[in-house]
Amino acid sequence: MEDLFSVFDFTLEESTQLVEKITSIHNNQKFHGFFSHVGMSSGDYLNFQIPDNLVVVGDLHGDFTSLKKIMYKIDYYAYLKSESNILIFLGDYIDRGKYSLEVLLFLCSIKSMFPTNVFMLRGNHEAYHRFPFSSFDFLRDLQDKFYDSGKTLYIHTMIPFFDSLSGICEINGFSLLLHGGLPVVQDKEFLRNYKFRMSEMKSDQELLKEILWNDPREFTDRDWQVSNRGLGKYFGINITMNWINHTKTKLIIRGHEPCMGYKFNHDNRVMTLFSSKDPYPKFESSYLQISKKEMESLELTLDIKEFVRGT
Ligand SMILES: [Mn+2]
Numbered sequence: 001m002e003d004l005f006s007v008f009d010f011t012l013e014e015s016t017q018l019v020e021k022i023t024s025i026h027n028n029q030k031f032h033g034f035f036s037h038v039g040m041s042s043g044d045y046l047n048f049q050i051p052d053n054l055v056v057v058g059d060l061h062g063d064f065t066s067l068k069k070i071m072y073k074i075d076y077y078a079y080l081k082s083e084s085n086i087l088i089f090l091g092d093y094i095d096r097g098k099y100s101l102e103v104l105l106f107l108c109s110i111k112s113m114f115p116t117n118v119f120m121l122r123g124n125h126e127a128y129h130r131f132p133f134s135s136f137d138f139l140r141d142l143q144d145k146f147y148d149s150g151k152t153l154y155i156h157t158m159i160p161f162f163d164s165l166s167g168i169c170e171i172n173g174f175s176l177l178l179h180g181g182l183p184v185v186q187d188k189e190f191l192r193n194y195k196f197r198m199s200e201m202k203s204d205q206e207l208l209k210e211i212l213w214n215d216p217r218e219f220t221d222r223d224w225q226v227s228n229r230g231l232g233k234y235f236g237i238n239i240t241m242n243w244i245n246h247t248k249t250k251l252i253i254r255g256h257e258p259c260m261g262y263k264f265n266h267d268n269r270v271m272t273l274f275s276s277k278d279p280y281p282k283f284e285s286s287y288l289q290i291s292k293k294e295m296e297s298l299e300l301t302l303d304i305k306e307f308v309r310g311t
Pocket of ligand 1: 059212255
């Protein structure tokens with residue numbers, strides 16, 4: 001699909017068919033697993049080897065303009081044609097911005113064309129039916145566009161699609177990627193079997209909620225505290241180092257908090273990426289683009305700043 005704008009003309013039927021197709025690709029990949037040039041993966045826990053190239057995009061929130069700029073900058077069609085190049089989105093595709101549906105349809109289009117190179121993680125906005133919160137306009141957008149059928153589309157197509165999204169991705173020896181933050185886990189047995197346990201997160205509401213809602217905060221006198229968001233927790237550096245040591249990764253990459261494109265927490269072990277601009281005029285939008293050699297040779301996590309690009 002060379003024309004980024006064709007998603008603006010999708011009919012109700014075309015939108016439904018495309019999203020349902022991606023839901024079945026996701027469910028098939030989870031259930032049967034899949035092989036790609038970056039390894040085999042299955043279940044809710046995506047797990048890859050370091051790919052030749054990696055692009056990570058943070059929260060979009062219906063900002064089609066920023067998405068389009070990033071796609072042009074990485075030359076997405078040529079980039080994705082190489083099977084060892086991976087493109088990961090960190091969730092929060094909808095709400096706040098004007099083009100939630102179009103952002104979703106574009107992501108589904110590239111997933112449809114490149115099913116083993118494109119990965120969409122789940123954000124807290126893709127779980128409204130589980131954890132209702134105040135800002136939510138996607139359903140209204142669908143009803144404005146498709147009238148009564150908008151609600152049917154939401155319930156029968158969008159909710160199963162949200163449920164098909166994976167919660168977390170590990171790139172071996174490099175990074176853990178997720179939308180909100182690390183779950184506060186004290187149980188040593190859990191950490192020993194973390195891949196298996198994280199794969200079961202759909203049946204564990206508390207775990208899913210923390211992954212979608214948690215934020216890093218700078219305190220060292222305790223492991224975590226209650227979040228001002230009303231959902232999820234603030235996790236401290238002890239939690240981060242626990243996960244880093246268990247997974248033998250270098251840093252955590254997450255979205256969820258508006259910032260000037262990126263920010264660091266916990267001695268630079270947690271990087272926040274934010275890619276939405278239109279609904280957040282005071283903040284900046286950026287993305288990460290890094291090669292295999294750069295991922296392998298990265299020593300100081302702050303050096304990853306060199307690979308963050310503005311839109
Ligand atoms: Mn979020």
